[in-house]
Amino acid sequence: MYPPGDGETDFFLKAGDALWALVGYAGASIETAVQLSGTAWLERDVVTVQDITGDGVTDVIHRTDVSARLLLRTGKKDADGSGVEIVGNSDGVGWKNELAIG
Numbered sequence: 001m002y003p004p005g006d007g008e009t010d011f012f013l014k015a016g017d018a019l020w021a022l023v024g025y026a027g028a029s030i031e032t033a034v035q036l037s038g039t040a041w042l043e044r045d046v047v048t049v050q051d052i053t054g055d056g057v058t059d060v061i062h063r064t065d066v067s068a069r070l071l072l073r074t075g076k077k078d079a080d081g082s083g084v085e086i087v088g089n090s091d092g093v094g095w096k097n098e099l100a101i102g
Helices: none
Strands: 009-015 017-026 032-037 042-051 061-063 069-073 097-100
Touching: 009 042
Parallel strands: none
Antiparallel strands: 009 017, 017 032, 042 061, 061 069, 069 097
16 A cells, blocks of 8 residues: 555656665655565656546556567555555556557
């Protein structure tokens, strides 16, 4: 259930082959670090993280070196509706769709 929708700044980063969310930056520290995926990100780059589809839920656009395409991963609300469920892996758990956009 990240980002939590608390108004604090959140970051995404790649470390090797893993994608991480750093949640809850309040000026001096990060509240939580969540590994979103342990594989498949070595050949991918995050382009932007924002509500692309206009449904009020955070989405991710990323590019892949393997197919030279841009991909949109549409997010979904977490169970209580207070944040976005972005914890996903290669089988798409935590995402509604992954669509090629380029």
